[in-house]
Amino acid sequence: MKIGIIGGGAAGLVCAIKSKNNDNEVIILERNPECGKKILATGNGRCNYWNNNQDLLHYESSTPNQISGLINEKTEKYVQDFFDEIGIIPKIKNGCYYPNSNQSLTIRNVLIEEVLDKKVKIKNNYLVKNIQLKHNKFLINNELLFDKIVLSTGSFAAPKTGSTGIGYDFLKQFNHHLRKPLPALVPLITKNYLFLKKWQGIRTDAKVTLIENGNILKEEVGEIQLTNYGISGICIFNLSNKVARGLAEKKEEIIKIDFLPTIDNQKLDKILNKNKSIKRILDCLLNAKLVEIILEEANLKQELWSSLEYNKKKKLIELLKSFKVEVVATKTFEEAQVTSGGVYLEEINLDTMESKIIPNLYIIGELLDLTGDCGGYNLGIAWRSGIVAGMTIGEAND
Numbered sequence: 001m002k003i004g005i006i007g008g009g010a011a012g013l014v015c016a017i018k019s020k021n022n023d024n025e026v027i028i029l030e031r032n033p034e035c036g037k038k039i040l041a042t043g044n045g046r047c048n049y050w051n052n053n054q055d056l057l058h059y060e061s062s063t064p065n066q067i068s069g070l071i072n073e074k075t076e077k078y079v080q081d082f083f084d085e086i087g088i089i090p091k092i093k094n095g096c097y098y099p100n101s102n103q104s105l106t107i108r109n110v111l112i113e114e115v116l117d118k119k120v121k122i123k124n125n126y127l128v129k130n131i132q133l134k135h136n137k138f139l140i141n142n143e144l145l146f147d148k149i150v151l152s153t154g155s156f157a158a159p160k161t162g163s164t165g166i167g168y169d170f171l172k173q174f175n176h177h178l179r180k181p182l183p184a185l186v187p188l189i190t191k192n193y194l195f196l197k198k199w200q201g202i203r204t205d206a207k208v209t210l211i212e213n214g215n216i217l218k219e220e221v222g223e224i225q226l227t228n229y230g231i232s233g234i235c236i237f238n239l240s241n242k243v244a245r246g247l248a249e250k251k252e253e254i255i256k257i258d259f260l261p262t263i264d265n266q267k268l269d270k271i272l273n274k275n276k277s278i279k280r281i282l283d284c285l286l287n288a289k290l291v292e293i294i295l296e297e298a299n300l301k302q303e304l305w306s307s308l309e310y311n312k313k314k315k316l317i318e319l320l321k322s323f324k325v326e327v328v329a330t331k332t333f334e335e336a337q338v339t340s341g342g343v344y345l346e347e348i349n350l351d352t353m354e355s356k357i358i359p360n361l362y363i364i365g366e367l368l369d370l371t372g373d374c375g376g377y378n379l380g381i382a383w384r385s386g387i388v389a390g391m392t393i394g395e396a397n398d
């Protein structure tokens with residue numbers, strides 16, 4: 001039995017390791033000079049490869065009832081056993097797993113070493129351009145014939161790492177259906193507000209709320225980055241998937257920012273009600289540039305809180321606790337960490353990752369219509385789906 005793994009990224013590498021047995025030949029076809037280029041970029045070079053909190057709320061798909069078919073305790077154990085077996089020692093921070101070395105290189109290199117130890121072959125610099133079905137076998141680039149293939153080409157996100165979206169074309173060719181792929185875990189572009197130039201470069205803690213057509217969809221707390229085009233940061237990334245899908249449906253997407261998430265309105269009223277100017281008080285609470293913007297928007301200078309009439313007070317509190325910006329677009333796939341959308345989960349047997357349409361075709365990793373939050377969830381999808389497909393292939397008899 002000859003197995004072709006198309007794409008040597010996170011999902012493809014673990015799938016190859018698990019697929020290999022004494023009787024089969026497993027070959028990874030990778031377009032880059034080396035495998036796992038994207039892994040190196042993960043977690044700011046530290047590779048946040050897993051998360052303790054596996055609540056399904058951290059995952060998104062157009063068919064939410066399918067998610068638990070892959071994200072479940074069984075596959076969680078597979079992943080934990082796998083990393084244990086290959087010798088990765090985790091360093092866990094706020095539930096996020098990193099290799100103890102703090103280097104993505106560790107994960108990437110250990111996976112490649114494991115692949116080579118298992119006698120899996122790697123063909124680097126090999127771009128798969130076409131796949132044809134010939135008498136129930138798969139003919140690749142008119143020269144390589146396989147009994148089974150695994151599509152692990154990744155998505156459109158971060159194309160510099162090798163994932164240019166070609167896997168979606170192969171899926172369509174095999175009569176699979178796709179939920180439109182859109183950039184996710186990506187910065188958001190707002191309307192061209194005058195204050196953007198001024199707030200560029202500010203990093204601040206905040207609570208951000210996504211309001212779509214007037215309805216609250218999701219809330220996140222953490223650091224945000226204010227930029228000359230809009231907003232960024234991990235909490236914004238975690239809202240971006242829903243924003244991208246909403247914008248595609250022409251919905252209004254508002255982000256409400258609470259710049260003082262740990263201070264409620266009553267406490268804020270007390271803090272502001274000191275015998276000092278509002279500016280002086282806010283300067284002690286927030287980034288100075290942000291204070292300038294808020295005072296400008298509130299049309300205030302050096303006033304005391306006690307001197308303000310009701311509407312002015314209300315406006316200032318709104319700016320501090322409910323600063324609203326309208327999102328008009330997301331940044332592109334070049335800046336996205338992942339792609340939302342992909343092949344519908346119903347078209348795949350999630351116990352094996354085999355296509356329900358084409359036998360002996362396996363689909364794994366980011367090609368799936370399954371996206372996770374920031375924090376190790378997306379690599380988690382790659383590991384889980386890669387291990388499930390690999391175990392199925394490795395345990396199959398010729």
Ligand SMILES: Cc1cc2nc3c(=O)[nH]c(=O)nc-3n(C[C@H](O)[C@H](O)[C@H](O)COP(=O)(O)OP(=O)(O)OC[C@H]3O[C@@H](n4cnc5c(N)ncnc54)[C@H](O)[C@@H]3O)c2cc1C
Pocket residue numbers: 006007008009010011012029030031032035036037038039041042043044047048049050126127128129152153154155157158161162163164166167336337338364365366367375376377378379380382
């Ligand atoms: C900057 C950045 C930071 C990230 N940080 C994290 C993080 O800390 N934690 C986390 O969980 N997730 C993170 N992610 C997301 C995570 O990296 C991806 O979800 C994951 O790598 C997807 O795995 P994959 O195997 O499906 O695809 P990929 O890792 O993209 O692998 C696909 C492979 O297929 C190859 N390929 C594509 N087409 C062909 C072809 N036609 N022929 C041959 N080879 C081909 C590519 O070269 C590539 O090597 C991050 C992503 C980015 C961009």
